[in-house]
Amino acid sequence: MAERISDAEHAVMEVLWDEAPLSAQDVAERIPPERDWSANTVKTLLGRLLAKNIIGHEEDGRRYLYRPLVARGDYVEGESRRLMDRLFGGKLTPLVAHLAERDALTNEDIAEIEALLKGLKS
Amino acid sequence: MAERISDAEHAVMEVLWDEAPLSAQDVAERIPPERDWSANTVKTLLGRLLAKNIIGHEEDGRRYLYRPLVARGDYVEGESRRLMDRLFGGKLTPLVAHLAERDALTNEDIAEIEALLKGLKS
């Protein structure tokens, strides 16, 4: 399990995380237009996601309605952790340090994170 | 440019970022043993990285010495930003929020990040 989700598949997942269940056509219509995919491409991706058990489907007349089986939070969690593990030795602090340094953070951003951290302190 | 670095290639890059220049054999010896790669595999990966202009090589007698042409920081930067863009709308705060919530941060971790942020405040 925990099959990887490719980049193109991810675009489909974002649609389904935003709204589900949806038919294949609904999904295709909601894919960001800059992708410029044919409806067939979307159907292929839905098929692959089904095969990986990342989405499920239920019959609705002659078509299917698709819905995610994996929560976005879990996916995001896994990807974030992968990155942290690969590039920052699994530590969050260096990741934040790195991004904060390069990304001109506004004072509001900083304040927001500080507030967040305050809330977490036990 | 800015060719993508695959997962396997990344393992090679980590070796070269840690120490360079190195011969193909040196690199192979330094690959984490759990990868369990043959020397040929490493040479293939070096060849692909060369083709992508991510590493360079200089002659040293009958062999080459390889060295990175891309700084680790730049790579890390790119990958981190990709993740932020894909999953967090390009914003750092939600990323930190997400990771901080799920990752049981110790009070020391929090203090460390707070200190870091304090230093950034303009």
Added chain:
DNA sequence: GGCTATTGACTACAGATGTAATCATGACGA
């Protein structure tokens, strides 16, 4: 009842990736 449009299933196909074997060449020791 036959034609057409929708929808999922299957097939296609090039490029990337992971993993490696084989080939060619030159250096080096016997």
Added chain:
DNA sequence: TCGTCATGATTACATCTGTAGTCAATAGCC
């Protein structure tokens, strides 16, 4: 000088990915 070994180059090959075309079933329209 001849065979052997190290080393890079070339080739191999299965799988995954991105992108889509084609086929088959079916449901509704005329």
